[in-house]
Amino acid sequence: MTLSPQERAERSAEAMWANDHASQHFGFSLEEVGPGRATLAWTIESHHANGHGICHGGMIFALADSAFAFACNSHNAVTVAQHNSITFVAPGRVGDRLKASAREISRTGRSGITDVTVEREDGTIIAHFRGHSRTIGGTLFSEEEERTIADGRSET
Secondary structure, X not given: OOOOHHHHHXXXXXXXXXXXXXXXXXXXXXXXXXXXXXXEXXXXXXHHEOOOOOEOHHHHHHHHHXXXXXXXXXXXXXXXXXXXXXXXXXXXXXXXXXXXXXXXXXXXXXXXXXXXXXXXXXXXXEEEEEEEEEEOOOOOOOHHHHHHHHHOOOOO
């Protein structure tokens, strides 16, 4: 049995989430994942505000970066950031629920480009993030073990 691209993305996300202590610590939630895409959400709390009383940009960057990571790794190939940039277009405020939606734009060989839009629940765009990724080898889970279990031959 071969995994569908959606099943592969879901299994990849499960494997990553289990070890993504940073995203869990920040309070991010994985809302959706699919081949080359992922959405994470998070609510800004008072301890995330900077000296201007708005959300610290590093926290918004971290949310976008995590969405980027889940989208890049949705193909079950270990992939890391090579270069990322973010443009802030509106402030996030305490109490805002933000959603970071990542979409793979290009994946050729070991290199990829993924765009992430961070927005408030009312649709206001907070930031645009572009990430460049590099596949470094290895997988998040063994697809051979998945096939073996699905075929009923073994429970390794």
